[in-house]
Amino acid sequence: MSTHQRVVAAIFALTLLVTIIELVRRRKLKEEYSWLWIMAGVGALVIGLNYSLLETITRLIGAGFTSSALFFLGIFFVLALCLQFSVKISKLETQVKNLVQHISLLEAEKSVAQQEPHNK
Amino acid sequence: MGPDTAVLLPAYNEADHIGNLLRRIREIAPESPCVVVDDGSTDHTAELAREAGAFVISHPFNMGYGVALQTGYKFVVRRGYSYLVQLDADGQHDPRFIPVLWERVASGHCDLCIGSRFLEGETYSIPFARRAGMFLFRRIASALVRTTITDPTSGYQAMNRRVLDFFIKDIYPTDYPDTDVLVMLYRNQFRIAEAPVIMHAAQPGKSIHSGLKPVYYLFKMALDIPLNLIRREEKQ
Numbered sequence: 001m002s003t004h005q006r007v008v009a010a011i012f013a014l015t016l017l018v019t020i021i022e023l024v025r026r027r028k029l030k031e032e033y034s035w036l037w038i039m040a041g042v043g044a045l046v047i048g049l050n051y052s053l054l055e056t057i058t059r060l061i062g063a064g065f066t067s068s069a070l071f072f073l074g075i076f077f078v079l080a081l082c083l084q085f086s087v088k089i090s091k092l093e094t095q096v097k098n099l100v101q102h103i104s105l106l107e108a109e110k111s112v113a114q115q116e117p118h119n120k
Numbered sequence: 121m122g123p124d125t126a127v128l129l130p131a132y133n134e135a136d137h138i139g140n141l142l143r144r145i146r147e148i149a150p151e152s153p154c155v156v157v158d159d160g161s162t163d164h165t166a167e168l169a170r171e172a173g174a175f176v177i178s179h180p181f182n183m184g185y186g187v188a189l190q191t192g193y194k195f196v197v198r199r200g201y202s203y204l205v206q207l208d209a210d211g212q213h214d215p216r217f218i219p220v221l222w223e224r225v226a227s228g229h230c231d232l233c234i235g236s237r238f239l240e241g242e243t244y245s246i247p248f249a250r251r252a253g254m255f256l257f258r259r260i261a262s263a264l265v266r267t268t269i270t271d272p273t274s275g276y277q278a279m280n281r282r283v284l285d286f287f288i289k290d291i292y293p294t295d296y297p298d299t300d301v302l303v304m305l306y307r308n309q310f311r312i313a314e315a316p317v318i319m320h321a322a323q324p325g326k327s328i329h330s331g332l333k334p335v336y337y338l339f340k341m342a343l344d345i346p347l348n349l350i351r352r353e354e355k356q
Contacts (some may be wrong), residue, residue: 032144094290100179101191104157108177 001051011047017041036084040077047073124202125152129174130188131209134235135163138209141178142172144216149222155195156209159188165209168221184230185275186294193287207235210322213276217317221278224315231283231310234269235317245321253334257299265306269314272299276317283310293344296337300344307348
């Protein structure tokens, strides 16, 4: 890996990390969702500066080329992110359901309470 | 049937049927209040139900059949009713059998009674694919619940307060609560039985089993039924 490639990889990884930290600082990205991104940024930085590590990973996963190993790691990260979102969406869906039911029940009980004095 | 029993009808765009159906239920069970959960209808379902004397709970938007049912369960529990009979608002379920289902539960024979269209001959012709699916789930439900279940997909049911307290929890599957719910109930020591009812054909396209939904339904049941057998958290 040439120095030029290392510098580009390091700049890319550092930009990603700084962007993530800045988004968390501005409260535009919640800490809950930042950890996977920070892991990806740190991973990109470490691999960018240490090419032998990427070669070791390539050997470990049985890939033919280092570029294949990079794609594998990237796809794994995207899958992990999608899974985290799916878990969160499932939880949010239950919360929305409970909220809708709560509001609907309150509305219904309010109208029942308004009718009851007239019925007595 | 007395005032301690509520009749629940989840409804979505049922303005054509809801008024007549509620009047028929009132003749059959005059002391039992009717609860209509209007699941975000865009027609006059809620107004017509209210005019017919029902308690109406309106969702701000369409949430699906299972959510509408659970909203009704929550209302019934909050108002302190002891029993509930639920039926579809599209006129598919003949309301004459409400007291039959209620009696099976109120007498202590079971905790949940399913109205089966197959116990005394079929009341309408069912397409082959649907019939095959029903046969499959009938066999699965009967084997897992250890009692003969002829109509596990029937939404015409009566239940007691114990079942209602169980159904208002977040573990209740709000998309297609069918055979998987029966397995869940059995695993939690609830007693399930069936009683014969008459059902009429559903309107084309209005069924929750229309379009591509049966594909998801089969997937969901294939995943959920085995998982319900190994889940532990809902055990009482």
